[in-house]
Amino acid sequence: MLTNAEISLLGLGLWETIYMTVLSTLFAYIIGLPMGVVLVTSDKDGILPMPKTNKVLNIVVNLVRSVPFLILLVAVIPFTRLVVGKAYGCNATIVPLVIAAAPFVARLVESSLREIDKGMIEASLSMGAGPWQIIRKVLLPEAKPSLILGAAIATTTILGYSAMAGFVGGGGLGTIAINYGYYRYQTGIMLITVVLLVVVVQIFQEIGDRLAVRSDKRK
Amino acid sequence: METPIIQLQNLSKTYMGANEVNALCGVSININRGDIFGIIGMSGAGKSTLVRCINFLEKPTTGTVIIDGEDLSQLSEKDLRKKRQEMGMIFQQFNLLMQSNVMQNIHFPMEIAGFPKDKIKERTAELLEIVGLADKANAYPAQLSGGQKQRVAIARALATSPKLMLCDEATSALDPTTTRSILSLLKDINNRLGITIVIITHEMAVIEEICSHVAIIDNGLIAEMGPVGEIFSRPKSAAAQKLVFPTGKKMAEAAGGKLCRVVFDGSATYQPIISTIALEFRAQINIIYANVKEIEGKSFGEMVLRLPPDEQLSEKMIRYLRALDLTVEEVSDYAD
Numbered sequence: 120m121l122t123n124a125e126i127s128l129l130g131l132g133l134w135e136t137i138y139m140t141v142l143s144t145l146f147a148y149i150i151g152l153p154m155g156v157v158l159v160t161s162d163k164d165g166i167l168p169m170p171k172t173n174k175v176l177n178i179v180v181n182l183v184r185s186v187p188f189l190i191l192l193v194a195v196i197p198f199t200r201l202v203v204g205k206a207y208g209c210n211a212t213i214v215p216l217v218i219a220a221a222p223f224v225a226r227l228v229e230s231s232l233r234e235i236d237k238g239m240i241e242a243s244l245s246m247g248a249g250p251w252q253i254i255r256k257v258l259l260p261e262a263k264p265s266l267i268l269g270a271a272i273a274t275t276t277i278l279g280y281s282a283m284a285g286f287v288g289g290g291g292l293g294t295i296a297i298n299y300g301y302y303r304y305q306t307g308i309m310l311i312t313v314v315l316l317v318v319v320v321q322i323f324q325e326i327g328d329r330l331a332v333r334s335d336k337r338k
Numbered sequence: 339m340e341t342p343i344i345q346l347q348n349l350s351k352t353y354m355g356a357n358e359v360n361a362l363c364g365v366s367i368n369i370n371r372g373d374i375f376g377i378i379g380m381s382g383a384g385k386s387t388l389v390r391c392i393n394f395l396e397k398p399t400t401g402t403v404i405i406d407g408e409d410l411s412q413l414s415e416k417d418l419r420k421k422r423q424e425m426g427m428i429f430q431q432f433n434l435l436m437q438s439n440v441m442q443n444i445h446f447p448m449e450i451a452g453f454p455k456d457k458i459k460e461r462t463a464e465l466l467e468i469v470g471l472a473d474k475a476n477a478y479p480a481q482l483s484g485g486q487k488q489r490v491a492i493a494r495a496l497a498t499s500p501k502l503m504l505c506d507e508a509t510s511a512l513d514p515t516t517t518r519s520i521l522s523l524l525k526d527i528n529n530r531l532g533i534t535i536v537i538i539t540h541e542m543a544v545i546e547e548i549c550s551h552v553a554i555i556d557n558g559l560i561a562e563m564g565p566v567g568e569i570f571s572r573p574k575s576a577a578a579q580k581l582v583f584p585t586g587k588k589m590a591e592a593a594g595g596k597l598c599r600v601v602f603d604g605s606a607t608y609q610p611i612i613s614t615i616a617l618e619f620r621a622q623i624n625i626i627y628a629n630v631k632e633i634e635g636k637s638f639g640e641m642v643l644r645l646p647p648d649e650q651l652s653e654k655m656i657r658y659l660r661a662l663d664l665t666v667e668e669v670s671d672y673a674d
């Protein structure tokens with residue numbers, strides 16, 4: 120069975136993983152949500168057409184999204200050092216996680232907002248609503264269930280990335296799995312980290328699903 | 339004479355794209371305060387484009403839209419938004435906020451207009467009363483019937499006390515009974531609040547039921563325009579004749595000569611006319627359809643007759659009927 124030291128190690132790893140995931144998701148939304156909104160509103164059929172902004176934003180999003188996460192992680196090390204002062208550990212991992220996830224979040228938000236019936240936007244325009252009012256009172260509230268589902272996808276994806284970061288000393292369950300399972304052949308510990316990851320993903324997904332269903336007034 | 343509340347002058351709209359579409363080609367309409375003005379036409383005729391030009395959701399390619407004396411093209415974005423608050427609009431698909439309940443939906447335009455909170459509450463209660471949905475304040479649109487949804491949309495459109503209301507196929511998604519109740523609500527609103535109403539539809543029945551004036555739009559052009567009673571009894575253009583022709587009856591069935599639509603003062607009955615003809619010409623004519631309709635408070639009789647195959651004889655009959663001061667059109671072309 121597990122020793123006390125192992126249990127507390129796993130506990131710490133679990134905590135670090137959740138800490139990285141939640142904070143990264145939060146920051147990724149702080150950046151990605153406005154990006155997603157602008158992707159929709161600046162479109163040529165959007166409520167505030169800005170073709171140039173739209174094009175640039177699309178290119179940036181595609182560019183970042185096409186860089187594999189591990190490469191991105193290494194590539195931004197100088198920037199990470201600048202922000203958190205070091206290049207390893209949980210806090211350092213949050214930086215590349217946010218950079219990688221923000222464009223992904225932007226796309227999720229974009230697709231949620233595009234699901235909204237054009238008629239509703241037309242009705243708000245006919246009432247004299249401006250772009251900001253439409254974003255705040257129509258786009259975001261109407262897309263809420265879909266946005267919540269998107270957030271669950273984002274969270275679980277970011278959790279997966281955070282485990283990958285463990286390979287390069289990113290902290291959390293990923294680091295434990297690599298240290299024990301790969302370098303020391305303690306398969307048991309590694310399996311436990313895998314189980315813990317699966318359980319955490321399940322929980323996040325379940326919470327997202329339930330919140331989405333509960334918030335949806337379309338029945 | 340008072341200036342019309344809506345003046346559309348020579349509106350054209352061309353949609354650019356893979357192939358250009360001329361949705362409107364020089365449309366001029368004046369709509370007077372307090373009118374219920376119908377705009378009718380076939381699918382693709384340009385009705386939605388026209389009504390969307392009235393509140394500048396669509397900017398006309400050329401031409402001028404003057405609402406209550408103000409040329410919309412001269413307004414800044416901000417003033418245009420203010421102006422739109424004077425024009426309510428309702429739609430075929432209702433376009434309610436699905437994640438907001440009835441009350442919140444009605445709050446929405448007033449929040450946009452920056453009404454104070456207590457005013458919003460007070461006005462919402464009033465509006466729910468007007469549309470007869472006081473008991474549904476907390477329901478979500480998904481829990482309402484089509485007719486109820488349209489009532490919410492009407493309440494929402496009235497919230498900022500507009501001077502006019504634009505309805506784009508507002509009853510096309512509703513069954514006949516519900517249609518009638520929505521139309522009578524609109525009529526009531528027009529009567530009580532003096533709001534000018536523009537109704538877009540493809541159904542003549544809607545026009546006959548509540549409109550005072552009608553414009554017939556065909557291929558982006560106004561084919562004919564005037565008081566509903568006049569268009570109904572004396573349609574001049576082919577498009578108008580086609581629209582007023584009672585549809586859904588099996589016209590082609592009974593073999594014989596020409597089909598004619600005859601319109602007369604509804605207080606007279608059609609029996610004497612038919613029997614006089616039968617006596618006068620010693621020939622039979624078939625009544626294929628007959629009805630009496632109330633339009634703008636006046637009743638109109640309407641018949642579709644199948645005349646005998648003999649060309650000369652039927653010509654004579656038509657002349658005879660016209661001499662009796664009845665409107666007679668030959669309608670053989672579009673009996674389907």
Ligand SMILES: Nc1ncnc2c1ncn2[C@@H]1O[C@H](COP(=O)(O)OP(=O)(O)OP(=O)(O)O)[C@@H](O)[C@H]1O
Binds near residue numbers: 379381383384
């Ligand atoms: N945004 C657009 N881009 C290109 N063409 C358009 C656009 N909107 C409408 N059209 C075209 O303009 C013409 C008139 O369309 P409009 O929607 O005004 O017709 P309508 O009379 O409202 O028809 P319906 O009864 O089917 O609603 C049609 O040929 C249509 O295809």
Ligand SMILES: [Mg+2]
Binds near residue numbers: 385386387507
């Ligand atoms: Mg239309």
